[in-house]
Amino acid sequence: MAVERVFLLLVVLASIPLAAKGQTCPDGYSYNAGLCYRWTETLSFALDAIDDCASDGATLALPRSQGEHDYLTSLVSETILIGVTDIFNEGTWEYSDGTPIGAFNKFLPDADYPNTAQIDCVVMSKDHAYMWKPSSCSQQQYGYVCQKDADTGIPPLVCPDGYSYNAGLCYRWTETLSSPLDAIDDCASDGSTLALPRSQGEHDYLAGLVSETILIGVTDIFQEGTWEYSDGTPIGAFNKFLPHAADADYPNTAQIDCVVMSKDHAYMWKPSSCSQQQYGYVCQQDADMTQFPQLECPAGYTGVSGTKCYRVVTTVDSAVTALAECQNEGADAVLPTSDLEHYYLKSLGLGTHWIGITDAEPHATEGNWVYITTGLPPLGAFNRWGSTANTDALDCVTMDSTEAFQWAPTNCLDNHACVCQKDPPDQCPPLVAPENGAVSGSSLPGAVATFSCDVGYNMHGASTTTCQADLTWSNTNYPTCIIAQCPPLSTVPHGSLSPVSHPYVYQDEVLFSCDTGYNIAGVSSITCQADGLWSDLMPTCNIVQCPLVTVQLPVILSSGGSPYSYQDEVTFTCADGYAMDGAASATCQASGTWSDEVPTCNDIDACLATPCDAQATCEDNPAPALDATCECNTGYTGDGLADGNGCSAVQCPALTAPANGAVSGTNFYGDVATFTCDPGYNLVGGSTRTCQADTTWSGSSPTCTDIDACLANPCHAQATCRDNPAPALDAACQCNTGYTGDGQADGTGCSDIDACLANPCHAQATCRDNPAPALDAACQCNTGYTGDGQADGTGCSVTSECIPNPCQYGGTCSELSPSGYTCRCRSGYIGDNCQIGCNIKYHKFPVDQFGIHNGKCYWFSRKSDRRKYKSAQTFCSSNHGGRLVIIKDKNKQSFLESKIKMFQIGSISKWIGLNDRGREKNFKWSDDSAFDASVYHNWRNIPTGRHKNRDCTAISKARDSKWVLLNCNKIGQAFICELGTPFI
Structure with a gap:
């Protein structure tokens, strides 16, 4: 059934015609391989030749390949100048556009034609089979060839700035050496990827674009050893990896995850490190198909210059049904025959879809793919095979959206969408709108196309052209849109304008300003309008x-x-x-x-000239008078003039000194007289008097009286003070009865006489001095003694054997009758006087919680010392070589229970030295002796079965203090350490 369906498909579909992309050259230029050339036989110097080529938007010829070199050789018949120079860097030849000479060059040997500082140009020498020969730029004249790119009809907007176009893709070469991550980031910033060459044409374009080894978007970083494109799609039938024979020289290892097109290997693909080397790289993105010149296609079909006309059929069906729909409307099954057609179909936004290729009989044999319409001609050099392997069951082909729309052998009965294809009707080549303009109208024979310019641009040239019967346009000199210009502006008197430009064009804005001291009258700016007129009149600058x-x-x-x-x-x-x-x-x-x-x-102030005496007041006389009036101040007399008799002070009568004192100072106005007393006397009254303006003294004179030294409290509080008469300044101090000392407040003072210093009491009595004025002491016998306590009386005799306490370390003393005593020792201590103790020998333990049983010491941990089982074992052994307690009889169990109660640790479990951690159910004591239940045990239930994770024994916190098994790592258990004897 599958073969019948394929046969039906083959007989119903029509053939697919092929079309070539047109490229044109200006008049006077010849075309070759995408480039246009013009040979000028007239001999010229290098600069003149460069200027002539530049007038056409061309350069001197830049032969970059053997093919371009051979074409130039065939074009000319004389030696010609080419665009190669070392004028930028002496001794380093490069193309005149600044790009380096690649692997291809045709220089004659250096020894025959040396390069010097005066030799900066290069010719293709007829006398040397058109090999490249260094030559002078200024001393000789040559013919030359101008070169420019052919007009592909592809407008520049299909690619971003800095990108070049080729067959549906845009490329940007970066020579700067970068790490792969930096290169990927740079491309991503443009919405691009590293170049992904998926066909021979794309590979060849990249090889022609660059002159150095470049990084491409092929990697095995996702799956070591499996190369794929960096967008995750697999490598298809096309790849340019170095042959397997070279793998030994260029092995792929875990550190080799990137791929370069290697200049040293004819741009074959070579695995390389992603982190240890840097490369130039090419960024790639799809061209913007919406900017291509559109074909006039049948209704419902679309296409651009260089493609067919296409209609998307979104209905999903088998190859026979889907492609037969195209035949029903006179269309063919789609077949991309160029990279441009491939990328245009991709831009239509359809997913995986059928294309017109088969290897089914009767028109083909298995594995020999042909056009599905007739089987002839066989599929040519162009193909976009992906990674899907062909089998007998796969007789049709799809463009697979999961593999970047590469071709994939597919079962003809699968369901996919399809694209129908028609040849465009006969029409003139699509017109490219002039820059800053547009073109409208049909391209069919007899139709008239009209050019227009954007606002602010004026058309230069014919505005229409007609599509003729021979499918050429009647007017091939297409118009240009020239930006509108406004009249030149004159200078502004006393001002300036910015920018100064010629010409001024549409939307240019001119700003006016005036010189310092001038104001603008009118607008401060004007704009060049689309009609070529200024938006307003020029302003003027008027003086301020x-x-x-x-x-x-x-x-x-x-x-x-x-x-x-x-x-x-x-x-x-x-x-x-x-x-x-x-x-x-x-x-x-x-x-x-x-x-x-x-x-x-x-008014001029005459007082500023200081005409008056220093003790006079100056008052200026009003203008026009230029003098002043001077008047002596209070307390002074005279004419007040600085150059007259001035002002002199008045005088008071002389003062009399007080008895036992003196007075000093003069007696003129304002003078101050000062009074003082002889030593031992105190001044009573004011110490100064002032001579006043009325010749009298202020206040009254003081007197001098004897100073009472006792007022300064020089004596101790328990001493009596008596002033010594003047001129003496001190006092006599005498301690009161019952006190002794010098009586001085700042000396030894007066202290109570301590009668106990004479030892009036018995040795076993306490002496208490009776306070002054008493001169004796009270004696009282100490506890356990009786008597009057006097040393010279009955003294003190013993009354108790337990005083003082003979029991050490907190032991309790009890008297025996008729004489003697006994000691009750604290837990952990023994001996007649409790002088032997565990804490004395085992002093490293943090607290004195010991007990003694059968001559051994046992230490009981506090609640705060809780530990896991192993940690408790280590604690006991590290402190004087102890171990967790071993219990082999009931007496010992009872002893431990009593101490647990005494030390109040019954509320938590206590580890003992019994566990079966070594082997399940094989219990051993902490001294490695075997546990024998027949000797003694205190289990509630003897553990006979498996008890996983519960291998360590503790005395239960329950009241019965039975033994229980716990997890050895259980946190928060107290423990009991068993030690040696308390004897040191």
């Missing part, structure tokens, strides 16, 4: 005016008159008898304000 200056006497305006303009100056003076306060002139400023305010004229 300052306001009228008015003055009032005594200010006089001595120069300048209105109107006042920028930089005008006015001057001011004052009337007689007046002095100026402020500037004597003012200047009109650029801001329209005066540089200074009008000054003031003030």
Whole structure:
């Protein structure tokens, strides 16, 4: 059934015609391999030849391959100048566009034609089979060939700035050496990827674009040893890896995850490190198909220059049903025959879909793919096979969206969408809109296409062209859109404009400004409009005016008159008898304000010349008078003039010194007399009097009295003070009855006489001094003694054997009858006087919680010392070589229970030295002896079965203190350490 369906498919579908992309050259240029050439036989110097080529938008010929070199050789018949020079870097030849010479060059041997500093140009020498020969740029003339790219009809907007176009893709080569991660990030910033060459055409274009080894988007970082494209799609039938024979030289290891197109290996693909090397790289993205010239296609079909016309059929069905739908409307099954057609179909946004290729009989044999319509011609060099392997069951082909739309052998009965294809109707080549313009109208024979320009642009050339019967346009000199220009602008007197440009074009804005001291009158900017006129008139710059200056006497305006303009100056003076306060002139400023305010004229103050005596007051006489009046101050007399008899002070009568004192100072006005007393006397009254303006003294004279030294409290509180008469300044101090000392407050003072110092009491009595004025002491026998306590009386005799306590370390003493005593020792201590103790020998333990049983010491942990089982074992052994307690009889169990109660640790379980951690159910004590239940045990239930994770024994916190099994790692258990004897 599958064969019948395929046969039906083969007989119903029509053939697919092939089309080539047109490329054109300007008049006078010949075409070869995407380039246009113009040979000029006229001999010229290098600079003239370069200028001539540049006038066409061309350069001197740049032969970069053997094919281009051979074409130039066939084009000319004389030696020609080419675009190769070392003028930028002496001794380093490069193309005149700044790109380096690649692997291809045709230089003659250096020894025959050396390069010198005067040799900066290169010719293809007819005398040397058109090999490249260094030559002078200025001393010889040559013919030359100009070169430019052919017009592909592809507008520049299909690729971003900096990208070149080829067959549906855009490329950007970066020569800067970078790490792969940096290269990937750079490409991603443009919405691109590293170059992904999936066909021979794409590979060849990349090899022609670059001149150095480049990084491409092939990696095995996702699955070591499996190469795939960096977008995750597999490597298809096409790849350019170095042959397997070279693997030994270029092995793929875990550190080799990237691939380069190696210049040293004819740009074959070579595995390389992603982290240890840097490379140039090419970024790639799909061309913007919406910017291509559109074909005129039948209704429902679309296409661009260089493709067929296509219609997407979204219905999903088998190859026979889906592709038969195309035949029903006179269309063929789609078959991409170029990379451009491949990428245009991809841009239609359809998923995986059928294309018109088969290897089914009767038109083909298994594995020999042909056009599905006729089987002829056989599939040519162009193909986009992906990674899917062909089998007998796969007789049709899809463009697989999961493999970047590479071709995939597919079962003809699978369900997919399809694309129908028709040849475009006969029509003239698509027109490219002029830059900054548009073109509209049909491209069919007889139709007229109309060109238009954007706002602000004027058309130069014919605005229409007609599609002729021979499918050429009647007018091939397509118009251009030239930006509108506005008239030149004149200079602005006393001002400037920016920018200064010629010409001014559409949307240019000119800003005006005025010189300092001038104001703009009119608009501050104008804009060049689409009609070539300015948006407004030019402004003018008018000089700044300052306001009228008015003055009032005594200010006089001595120069300048209105109107006042920028930089005008006015001057001011004052009337007689007046002095100026402020500037004597003012200047009109650029801001329209005066540089200074009008000054003031003030009456000249004659007092400033100091005409009066220092003790006189000066009063200026009003203008126009220039003198002053002087009057002596209070307390002074005279004419007050500095150059007269001035002012002299009045005099008071002489003062008398007080008894036992003295007075000092003079007696003129304002003088101060000072009173003092002889040593041992105190001044009573004011210490000074002042001579006043009325010749009298202020206040009254003081007196001198004997100083009472006792007022300063020089004696101790228990001493009596008696002042020593003047001139003495001290006092006599005497301690009161019952006290002894020097009596001085700042000496030994007076202290109670301690009668106990004479030892009046018995040795077993306590002496207490009776306070002054008493001179004796009280004696009292100590506890356990009786008597009057006096050393010279009955003294003190013993009354108790337990006083003082003979029991050590907190032991309790009890008297025996008729004499003697006994000691009850604390837990952990033994001996007649409790002098032997576990804590004495085993002092490393943190607390004194010991017990003694059968001559051995046992230590009981506190709640705060809780540990896991192993940690408890280590604690016991590290402190004097102890171990967890071993219990082999009931007496010992009872002893332990009593101490647990005493030390109040019954509320938690206590580890003992019994476990079966070594082997399940094989219990051993901490001294490695075997547990024998027949000897003694305190289990509630003897453990006979498996008890996983419960291998360590503890005395239960329950009241019965039975043994229980616990997890050895259970946190928070107390424990009991068994030690040696308490004897040291």
